[in-house]
Amino acid sequence: MTSMTVTRRIAAPVDIVFRTVADINRFAQVAPQIVRIEFLSDVRSGIGTRFRETRLMNGQEVSTELAVTEYVENNRVRIVSEAGGTVWDTVFMVAPAGRSTELTLVMEARPYKLRARITTRLIAGAVRRAIEQDMDAVQSFCEQAVKPAPRQ
Numbered sequence: 001m002t003s004m005t006v007t008r009r010i011a012a013p014v015d016i017v018f019r020t021v022a023d024i025n026r027f028a029q030v031a032p033q034i035v036r037i038e039f040l041s042d043v044r045s046g047i048g049t050r051f052r053e054t055r056l057m058n059g060q061e062v063s064t065e066l067a068v069t070e071y072v073e074n075n076r077v078r079i080v081s082e083a084g085g086t087v088w089d090t091v092f093m094v095a096p097a098g099r100s101t102e103l104t105l106v107m108e109a110r111p112y113k114l115r116a117r118i119t120t121r122l123i124a125g126a127v128r129r130a131i132e133q134d135m136d137a138v139q140s141f142c143e144q145a146v147k148p149a150p151r152q
Contacts, residue, residue, distance in 0.1 A: 002109040002120055004128050008135050010101045012142035014074050014094050017101040020138050021092040022077040024051055024068075030141045031134045035061060046071040057126065064088075085116030103138065105131060 010017050020026055023045065028037040033055040041050040049068040054061050070078035076093045087110045095102045107127070111117040 001111075002124055004107045004124070004131060005104065006128075006131050006135050007102060007104045008139045009097055010103055010139045010142050011099070012101055012146045014096055014101045016145055017103050017138070017142050018074045018077075018092075018094045020142055021094075021103070022071065024049060027138075028053070030137050031055070032137050033057070033130060033133065040065065055130075057130065084119060085113030086111040086120050101142075103135065105135060107131060 020030060024037060024039075025044075028034045034053060035056060036052075036054040038052040038054075039050070040052060041048060043049045047068055047070065050065065051067075052063050052065050054063040056062075064081050064083050066079050066081040068077060069080050070076065070091070074094060076091055078089065078091045080090070081088045088107065089110065090105065090107045093104045093106070095104075109120045109124075109127075111120045
């Protein structure tokens with residue numbers, strides 16, 4: 001199993017940060033590598049939401065089917081996918097941190113096929129870079145959302 005944890009302290013309220021990562025459409029607009037989202041369920045938010053995410057990875061479009069399996073408002077959202085012989089289990093957690101929010105992403109990759117054990121290790125660096133980019137984009141978006149408009 002491979003596990004990655006990435007944390008950002010974001011100068012924005014918990015509810016804004018949570019909605020940014022838990023709302024599939026919003027997250028897709030914020031994350032720079034996501035090029036398309038297609039819902040596979042009638043449910044569009046919360047537990048039971050299934051969708052196909054297409055993102056650019058190393059210059060190629062890669063599609064993955066994902067499902068929201070846990071959703072606790074303003075606390076955490078778990079999104080799980082199965083691809084290439086590996087279960088990818090991702091949890092976004094938000095917590096108040098003074099006037100900011102601490103956003104933590106924990107991703108566990110659990111390969112269940114021999115070939116996937118090797119592949120998962122080989123792509124771990126690229127996956128981590130993609131996660132870091134997504135988290136940076138979420139931070140930038142949320143902090144921009146709460147900036148006061150310039151005075152005229």
